[in-house]
Amino acid sequence: MTSKTHPRSPSPPPSAAQPSLLKRLKSSHISEDPPSAAPDPTPHFAADLFVPSNIHRLHTEYENSGPFKHAVVEKLFQDDLLKQVKDEALAELSFSEKETDIYKVYQTGDLASLSYLSEQQLALLPNLLTLRDALYSPMFRNFLRAVTGCGPLSGTKQDMSVVSYRKGCHLLNHDDVIGTRRVSYILYMPLPHYQGWQADWGGALELYPVKPGPDGVPEPEPVPEKSVPPVWNQFIFFEIQPGRSFHSVEEVVVGESEDGRQRLSISGWFHAAQPGEEGYAPEPEPELKSSREQLTSTQTDFKPYPENVDPPLPDEPLSEEHVSFLSEFLNPVYLQARTMKALASRFVEESSLELHSFLCAPLADKLRTGLVEKDDQDGLGPSRATRIPPHTAGSGGAWRIRGPPHKWRYGALRPLEGTGPKMAVSPRWAHADVDDVIRGLQDELYPSTAFRAWLACVSKLLPVRHAEEARRFRPGLDYTLATSEPSEARLDVVLGLTPQVETQGAEGAQNGHTNGHVSTEEVAPVGWQTGEWGGWECYMAPHDEEDDPAVYRSGSSKKKNEANGTNGHSASKEEGAMQGVEEDEEDDDDDGTLLTVQPGFNRLLLVLRDEGVMHFVKYVSAAAEGSRWDICGEFEIGMIQVESGDES
Known part of the structure; x- marks a missing residue:
């Protein structure tokens, strides 16, 4: 995943001849010639302030x-x-x-x-x-x-x-x-x-x-x-x-x-x-890093795969055992060899995929209904008492609030008490509590060797170690800030589980597109798809050290027009101001955004994130009618060397 960048034009120097100067006040200045005899400011302040x-x-x-x-x-x-x-x-x-x-x-x-x-x-x-x-x-x-x-x-x-x-x-x-x-x-x-x-x-x-x-x-x-x-x-x-x-x-x-x-x-x-x-006096070196410096990278707690299981080989089809296990979770269309071959070809070319209706229908139905009910129970649904919920909302039972908030804040599942995972329930959607369905995706599907083999088939990459987490982004509260991995690429695998707003005549907006095929019928965006509720997944090109590391042009017109095309690539860019600097017209076609994807339900996003590429989930607005849910997986990747016979 690459993106061309070019330097921005600096602000023009101030001039008395510029009538629009008031509209372009520049960034911080040091006055060269402060007045020698300033008037007494005391009368302007409240009485007794300086007593x-x-x-x-x-x-x-x-x-x-x-x-x-x-x-x-x-x-x-x-x-x-x-x-x-x-x-x-x-x-x-x-x-x-x-x-x-x-x-x-x-x-x-x-x-x-x-x-x-x-x-x-x-x-x-x-x-x-x-x-x-x-x-x-x-x-x-x-x-x-x-x-x-x-x-x-x-x-x-x-x-x-x-x-x-x-x-x-x-x-x-x-x-x-x-x-x-x-x-x-x-x-x-x-x-x-x-x-x-x-x-x-x-x-x-x-x-x-x-x-x-x-x-x-x-x-x-x-x-x-x-x-x-x-x-x-x-x-x-x-x-x-x-x-x-x-x-x-x-x-x-x-x-x-x-x-x-x-x-x-x-x-x-x-x-x-x-x-x-x-x-x-010269500024002393601070003992602690600032919050901005701490965002340069994160340390993911990766887990290894079992050593007694051979890694999947290139172009090796899924075993019957793997297909049997994955069929408990996945839409069967994504287990067909022909489909996986087509997806692999597209991923190799574009470095990202967005797969609609990824989970099988009964599992998706259980999640959609259960997650809406969960928000209602926790005071996070559309009928909540206040638009901004309490900071503790949704933090009871199986869920806890994960920080630190100068990097991220969202709900995550509490670790299970005792030893080992819960016994699997068959079928997977038979769980009484939707939290257990979510935990099954986090603890059983994502870390499995079967899912590793499937990822290898559709990405032509070898997952070496894995980290996965179910996340709940509450409206008016939660987000992740932009971080990057400076030295190596990662494979991001995010299963979006955010229930969508249903509209008359737009049944496809709820389920995504059926059987992995894109509908040609245009439907006016509503809810999450407008961009007004936030929660979008954003990837940005590496920045110049002199720039703010995560600035992008804003405005609802940009968000409304992007992230719903093939693979979620943006379809338009917004003109506008950035960091108080007047934009050069030539710069309007390149704001550093590589990929932006709005929250969806039952949609799997795969992204090969190159070193230095920044990634974040935008703050979920209090305007949202419920939480943004996903299962987020991050995989260290490697290449397999295939032994070949002697050429002599």
Whole structure:
């Protein structure tokens, strides 16, 4: 699996002659010539903010806060100023939709670029400029140091933007550690400002406790300890700490059509003092890796196949014993030699396959009915009490929540107690509990030598070791972030088990396409297939080290038009902004996405994932009417050398 890449065109340099400059505020800048005599910012802030007793109170609260040190200022600025800032931002600034594996937001460029605007352009943003200069003034930076005890903060390196979380927007778990960032902050301006933001609208800042990971490195717990909903003019800040300051932003579940609701805020970072500034010192090497650095690769716990069983040979047909075992699970069409030969030819050419109606019909029927009922029982179905379910939803009985959330979060089956697996039930769909059907696929089908032989037949690859896991991605909660294997290729085998939304006249949408054949009848996408619910499987080409490792163009139009063709390859690309940089038109045909597949039911996805290729499951939106289910298999692969006779 390969993809061509080419460098993106840089943003054009700012110029007073560019009338659209306000629409393209650039990324973080260091001002070269800060004003020598800045006006006193005190009148712009709330009364008594800088009173020693208030600073002492905030410092005490900061030191005693948890799960990591943070402070909450209930009112930061004068209300009139903040209202005018809100009005200027909405009227004069452009918000670009940005989406990666870890977030979806609407964001302006960096407001440090205000320093490069002409007087005529600045006249449109007087209050925004006033607020920015007040935030980065010596007085306020000293205030932050007094509360947090952090080191000297830069007044020249400014890093802030206006961010709008609209319906469906979210920010997943991370620690904010990048470069010289020292203090993270957010100033809330939720809309409408005259109406208090309700907790069940989403958008809360979530703070996570940590625990020692398997290697002793701290990692966040799957469930946040504290949730802070947005409040007008509220200011939250904390010192950034590798391995400690893990936080996220809950999905917003209301939209602008509902009284203009959006979670508007100004957020950014104060950086450590820069070279030439008072208090500058080179940044020491951090003791712990940042959450971003920990995502470069993962360590999969592979299991070997039995040594007393010979590996399958190239072009060797399945044995009667293998066919007998697999027929308990698979649609018989996928056990026919002719079908397997055709699939192998296609996989060798394309490096991926998507097989519809993979399981036999009685097993699929049991799963479809049982998984819908399971979501209803666990408060995760379409009639759940709140759009965003509790973090503990679906974590009882056979299922547990698997983290750490700075890499992934989803439901996984608890290990069986006692020794050995449960006794097999025949037929497989006779299990009373759907959890046992899922466990049979995970513990019996995937690790079997019969399935290994079948995979060898359809991929012409030899699975050497295997790892498999049943996964449940709950709406409004679960995801995996982009990771890659830097040194070797892997075979991914994912059996999608996500029940689909049934529509009149579209019976095929529920079962996939019958007998492995693709229907030519066009049906308008609904539910998962629109892309609006998330949960899609995404593969991306290796990235340049200078770029964000998992950025792709966003927008529902892209998602609606891709991932339902042959093998799920994308059919179109979306034009749009990325990371606040204006896109070159020539770059619109290549965004690094190799493969995107929407959640499906009873569909098997096989992908040969080359070294360096990134892979993730997009966050499942609270808009989804149920969980995204799958059995995920990862296989180390090798080649078989066939001994040949003497050629002499």
